[in-house]
Amino acid sequence: MKKEFSVMPETFTEAYPGEFTGFSWMDFITAIPSPLFVVTTYKSNGKENACLQSWSTFVGDDGQFICIIGSVSKRGHLYQTLKETKCCVLNFPSRDIYDKCQKTVVYNNFDDDEITMAGLTSEKAKTVNAPRIAECFLNIECELLWEHEHFEGSRDVTVALRATHICMDSDHYDENKLGRYGKTGYMYNIHNPRNPETGEMIPECFGALEMYK
Template identity: 40%
Template structure:
């Protein structure tokens, strides 16, 4: 037997899936729970300070008859440092973190003042990219140097955009060359799964998952 969901089920009312629309989320994300990779995207702000932005809702694909490899970031805030600095420089680095440094990467959400080096302030080490004008995070096991290609509003007038970056080149730690998707590899973001037929009205529940859940805390 299949259950059918077009409107928000009554059991989800009063849960985080209900009021999360205030933060740009939709109840369907909690019911359908499709994971996406967790990324730390880095750029230089106009004052030269490194910017670091946690991102998810992303996918990667080839195009241009196989001559290009691209990242599609589905939800980039037009009011954030990442978007503004990317439009100024056209360059960014997509950094993949292991579970060991997940907490430090999440700390960049709080250390996001314009005058701050957001990478260093979070206990991480900024490095110099080889092919683009953006910092990379040394502790991250894979860094993808990227250039801005295009953007599009998914809904007209929205404050978030769908954004495309072309991946120019990569840096990969020696210990991850043989396995980038195992227990110490790529982390995925998934909102707390809620059974719409039987839901406890808990508060702010979300998690990052690899082979186990990592609590995102209060970020």
């Protein structure tokens, strides 16, 4: 039986102060998964910046490969560095290094080398002025195309990036070895699914994609 929702269910309570300001309550009903990756840039002081990111999609258009990042906070280092350098690298981790990638959320001060302090290895990109994470199985080097507010005065923006170069581990593009999917491949953000009738919440977690034939 389908049910209709135009306003936030009364059963929903914030897991932390400001949760429903930072996110829509609709996000938690739909709980649509999105790939997890780390966006890396250089801050104006030359230090590494790393932002664990999701809510994004990838499309090919007229021979170009485009990443649409759905939500970048205007108040964060990622937005600032994208404005300054016009480029970044998208780094896709496998689950064995996820805990280290999560540490980039902790080590995010302006004077921090965020990749190195998280226990990961920084290496120079080939085509853009941004660092790559060596341990990630896929690195996509990108140039900034445009940004757009979600709505007038919104605190976040959507950005479009054009891929300029790809570096990928050969064991991951070989589906007979580690592959791109399953427990050794792409990770997906599953954002606090909630039951609108009971308010029951599943803690934030990540999942993998299983191929069906």
